[in-house]
Amino acid sequence: MKKVAVLVQDGVEPFGLGAMCEVWAEPYHPEDDNPVFDFVVATPRPGRVRGPSGYDLNVEHGLDAAADADLLCVTPKRGYLDPSPEVVELLQHAHARGAHVFAHCTAAFILGEAGLLDGRRCTTHWRHVDDLKNLYPEALVDGDVLYVQDGTIVTGAGSAAGLDAALHLMRQQFGSKAAAAAARRMVVPPHRDGGQAQYIARPVTDCSAETLGPLLTWITANLSEDLSVEELARRNHMSPRTFARRFRDETGTTPHAWVTQQRLQAAEEMLERTDHSVDWIATEVGFGNGAALRHHFTRARGVSPQQYRRTFAAKESA
Known part of the structure; x- marks a missing residue:
């Protein structure tokens, strides 16, 4: 073009x-x-x-x-x-x-x-x-x-x-x-959800929540860590129930859904820019294994990680 x-x-x-x-x-x-x-x-x-x-x-x-x-x-x-x-x-x-x-x-x-x-x-x-x-x-x-x-x-x-x-x-x-x-x-977001899984990455995550902003920033830099509600609540000195309620109030979604989205975005970037295996990427972004990454990726994006890589990897390296 x-x-x-x-x-x-x-x-x-x-x-x-x-x-x-x-x-x-x-x-x-x-x-x-x-x-x-x-x-x-x-x-x-x-x-x-x-x-x-x-x-x-x-x-x-x-x-x-x-x-x-x-x-x-x-x-x-x-x-x-x-x-x-x-x-x-x-x-x-x-x-x-x-x-x-x-x-x-x-x-x-x-x-x-x-x-x-x-x-x-x-x-x-x-x-x-x-x-x-x-x-x-x-x-x-x-x-x-x-x-x-x-x-x-x-x-x-x-x-x-x-x-x-x-x-x-x-x-x-x-x-x-x-x-x-x-x-x-x-000064616009690279991606806005529009009712369907669309192939636009959002490399810069919105971490501007009122009181949880520092924690959200930490999460995006530590996706391979234990990011369960219990662990995140402990890190933020709250009970799991209070933390989950505060998280939804400030982000509009659950901790699990937010973390999963960040992991998927990180996986997209690695699929585009590296030749590492799906299993290696899954470990790096916190899904644990390739099967879990394939499940979440296909459910959210409508294609498998391999199909996604075939579509975008060559263009990214061109």
Whole structure:
């Protein structure tokens, strides 16, 4: 993925355009060693593109500048039920030649108009899920997720979910290190749960609980230790019952669930970045043995550790 084009039309939503620029238009940062793309903003008729928020855009490039892009990002616009026929045609050609196509928010309707959602899982902003289902009955619309990837087609839900979907693509193409660096630069979490197991690591764990913050930080650095409720309660000078209640109050989950999630995230990182065996990784992150890691990993991520490694390890080391 070397060239990224963002398609805008009259009524372009500024947040959608800005989000794509934040992810794909950044110059090189030596401290992050981030990928840099041949980035272009294109529109059917170059010149003034009217915006809905009190200001317009001046876009120099026509759609021909996006004809060879490896990734086409379609930004949402007011009047999403009236897409440009030229944009629809460009998206059809891009998909046919194997390019990635990403529709942010209500831009999913433009993909529907192009026939690219037929038989595919997809999503859009929750307010417009029923409209998408009704207009494109062949589309497999899932309104309970932040984003969906089906082949080379990616659709994201509203506003900030465009960043989630873009970070997903960044990780898929360039590995978790690049995605985490991009998220850190934008001061957003690399991963937000969206109702399904999604392949985005969260290397920086949220340890900002009011009184348990130091303990959470210690846990992430000592995953191979005994992290039972009884042991953690003793370390924090509480009874197990009081500790469990305080933990849920401050983190919103149980100690066991939180620790398991941290162990899974650590296992993901090792699967991506090392060639150590599953059994070795299981011991390092505190699952004890490979069978336990396989059980928890498959249940949480929907794939086995070996399948996960095949998907991401080569990209991480590329």
